[in-house]
Amino acid sequence: MLQPSKKLYQKLQKQYSRRINLDLNRIKKVLKKLNNPENKLTNVINIIESDGKNSVLTSLKYFLEGENKKVNTFTSPHLYDVRNRFWLGNRFITLKEIKFYKAALPTIYLSPAVFCAYSFITFFQWSS
Numbered sequence: 001m002l003q004p005s006k007k008l009y010q011k012l013q014k015q016y017s018r019r020i021n022l023d024l025n026r027i028k029k030v031l032k033k034l035n036n037p038e039n040k041l042t043n044v045i046n047i048i049e050s051d052g053k054n055s056v057l058t059s060l061k062y063f064l065e066g067e068n069k070k071v072n073t074f075t076s077p078h079l080y081d082v083r084n085r086f087w088l089g090n091r092f093i094t095l096k097e098i099k100f101y102k103a104a105l106p107t108i109y110l111s112p113a114v115f116c117a118y119s120f121i122t123f124f125q126w127s128s
Contacts, residue, residue, distance in 0.1 A: 004095055009082040054079070061087070086121070093121075 031038055045060065047053045054075065061071045073087040086093035101121040 003081075005081045005083055008095055008098060009078075 047056050047060075050056070057073060057075065061073060064071050070089050071087065072089060075085050075087075078085045082098070083092045083095065086098075098121060
């Protein structure tokens with residue numbers, strides 16, 4: 001029997017396109033509908049184009065949390081459980097929260113690619 005998180009992940013994979021589209025127009029339209037939550041984010045660190053991204057992220061997270069800084073992270077792809085993509089200050093996102101934000105997607109954007117769906121969930125959560 002599949003774990004609930006694995007079932008949700010498989011449902012997301014089936015529901016949303018897996019096509020890669022590098023055009024930023026889709027995400028810009030969605031961000032505008034969400035009142036541009038990315039503009040509210042401060043001290044953003046983007047870790048790209050290296051082996052060991054997760055190790056670097058984990059180390060930075062622990063260093064910053066050791067200084068009593070709030071840390072939110074979004075990781076893609078997840079290694080084990082879809083919830084591990086979203087670290088929210090002191091915990092991982094719950095399946096209930098993912099389902100709640102996923103339910104809002106059709107009102108914002110009708111057919112996102114699966115990666116965009118995860119990104120939208122991140123913006124919903126961080127802008128709440």
